[in-house]
Amino acid sequence: MGDRLAMLEHAYYSVISPEGCATILWKSNEHAPRAAEALKMTSKDLLRLGIIDDAIAEPLGGAHRDHREAAANLKSYLIRSLRELAEMPRAELLQRRYDKFRRIGVFNECDPAQNGQINDAP
Secondary structure (H helix, E strand, O other): OOOOOEEEOOOEOOOOOHHHHHHHHHOOHHHHHHHHHHHOOEHHHHHHOOOOOEEEOOOOOOHHHOHHHHHHHHHHHHHHHHHHHHHOOHHHHHHHHHHHHHHOOOOEEEOHHHOOOEEEOO
């Protein structure tokens, strides 16, 4: 868990709001729902893309409905994570963390001249 990223299951993460993204791309914030879908900012999306490793369970209706249960779930996750961290040699932890962040954003390119064959990007 030491090299793991987690977020609450109903949280979202993005470097820009859907409205801001829509305004830049389509010159109108009316396209915010389309931008939100394209941004892939939910925990479910980020899990599928390998950006995060865990979605921490929230109470029925979301963390704001039962902050005590949400806090207990977060506490449990953090305690498990910190126990694992304490057992891991520092050099291994740093290498795993470095490797994790280096994998984020890796993609494959398709060369149209090769009829759609995928080439690994450097």
